[in-house]
Structure formats: C-alpha cells, structure tokens
Amino acid sequence: MRRFKYFWNFTDEEQWLNEMARDGKHFMYRSFGYRFEKGEPKDTTYKTDYRMFKKKADFDDYEMLFEDSGWQRLPCPRRNGHQYFKRVRDDASDDIFSDQTSKAARYKRLSELFYNQFIMFLPILVVFIFTNNNLNALNLMNPIDWYLTPELWERTGSAFWRAFLFETPFALLRGLTFYLVLFCFLFYGYYYWKAKKQYEKESKIF
Incomplete structure (x- = not known):
C-alpha cells in the first residue's frame, strides 16, 4: 500500500507514521511515496533523521549505533538523506537523539539541502527571463506567443490544425518549463526558510 504525502517537519511526519501503525498500516520504506504493509494495529514508535554520508563506512557505523540502542533502520535509500528508524526493543530510549542540540541539527542539514536547491534554480530562472533565445517576461502570460510556426494563426482548416497539433507539445514545453x-525556485526557497526557522526555534529549547 502506498501513500503520497509531503513533510518538512520531522515531528509531524513521525506522528503520522505512528498513527498509521495504530491503524494497522506499518511503514516499510519511502521511495516515491510511503510504502505500508497491512497488519494488526500496534503502538509502534518511528523516528526520523536527515543525514547524508559520503563514505559507506560512516553510514555503517551510523546504522550500527542505532541498532545497538534498540532502533532498527528501515531500508530506505540512504543517499536521499532521509533516515527512518523503528523502535524494536522495549528497553530502547524514547528518542534516537541524546540531546536537543543533535535533534535540532537535522533541521539545519535539511535547510542546507533546500538552500542548495534554491540557489541551483536561480540562474536557470534568470536565463529564462533575460535571455533573448527564451521566452521573456512579457509573453509568458500569453500562450499564443509560445507557438513559433510562421503565420500559424493566419492559417485555416486542416492546414491550421495540422500545424497547431504538431507544435502544441513543443509550445507547452517552452511555456510550462518556465x-x-x-x-521549484519558490518551493525550495520557502522550505529553506521554514527549516531554518525550525532549527533556530529548536536550538533555543533546553
């Protein structure tokens, strides 16, 4: 069973996964959506982290640390940064983080990801607006200008429809790509700001 949802707040995501488990839907992994397995309702505790690893050895040490503490890492792709853990021992601690500083740091790492994506789209956006070879800011709101076939709008009958239908996919690509x-620029910018604010908020909680 697959569910599509987006979270930037780790606490909200954890609460949702825990509620799903109490409803008999047990989180298995995340890859193009959340994958669940149906079973008996159960009070299961899930925790999340965001951390990237350049070396596999560092990742293995990270995973082993949590396993020794009674937390099982779920088999989500490690390279996407989102790490999910399930409490598997009754004597395990209530959280995977030992202090508030390390718990807040995951928002700092997430904000850095959003910031890098935000900056990546900035020059692309500038090129779209100011390069003469692309659509400029004045014709983006006029889909007619997305069509480049000479004298297209003066044609009639089948000649018009053949040219119109042929070029429409390319016209949509030109216009909608912007x-x-x-x-993406606004999305990553907004969530960079949200994650940064959350980091600052949680860093002050002691």
Whole structure:
C-alpha cells in the first residue's frame, strides 16, 4: 500500500507514521511515496533523521549505533538523506537523539539541502527571463506567443490544425518549463526558510 504525502517537519511526519501503525498500516520504506504493509494495529514508535554520508563506512557505523540502542533502520535509500528508524526493543530510549542540540541539527542539514536547491534554480530562472533565445517576461502570460510556426494563426482548416497539433507539445514545453522552474525556485526557497526557522526555534529549547 502506498501513500503520497509531503513533510518538512520531522515531528509531524513521525506522528503520522505512528498513527498509521495504530491503524494497522506499518511503514516499510519511502521511495516515491510511503510504502505500508497491512497488519494488526500496534503502538509502534518511528523516528526520523536527515543525514547524508559520503563514505559507506560512516553510514555503517551510523546504522550500527542505532541498532545497538534498540532502533532498527528501515531500508530506505540512504543517499536521499532521509533516515527512518523503528523502535524494536522495549528497553530502547524514547528518542534516537541524546540531546536537543543533535535533534535540532537535522533541521539545519535539511535547510542546507533546500538552500542548495534554491540557489541551483536561480540562474536557470534568470536565463529564462533575460535571455533573448527564451521566452521573456512579457509573453509568458500569453500562450499564443509560445507557438513559433510562421503565420500559424493566419492559417485555416486542416492546414491550421495540422500545424497547431504538431507544435502544441513543443509550445507547452517552452511555456510550462518556465513555470516549473519558478515553482521549484519558490518551493525550495520557502522550505529553506521554514527549516531554518525550525532549527533556530529548536536550538533555543533546553
């Protein structure tokens, strides 16, 4: 069973996974959505972290540390940064973090990811707006200008429809690509700000 949801707040994500387990839907892994396995309702505790690893040895040490503490890492792709743990021993601690500082640090790492993505889309957006070879800011709101076939709108009958239908996929690619880039730019910028604020908030909690 697959569920599609987006979380930037780790606490909200953990609470949702725990509620799903109490409803008999047990989290297995995350890859293009959340994958669940149906079973008996159970009070299961899930915890999340965000951490990237350049070396496999560092990742193995990280995983072993939690296993020794009674937390099982779920088999999610390690390279995407999102790490998920399930409490598997009754004597395990209530949280995977030993202090508030390390718990807050995951938001710092997440904000850095969003910031890098935000910066990556900035030059692409500038190119779309200011390069003469692309759509400029004045015609982006006019889909007619996305079509480049000479005298297309003066044609009639089958000649018009053949040219119109042939070029429409390319016209949509020209026009909508800008909006996709703009959306990604704003999306990553917004969540960079949210994650940064959450880090600052949790860093002050002692």
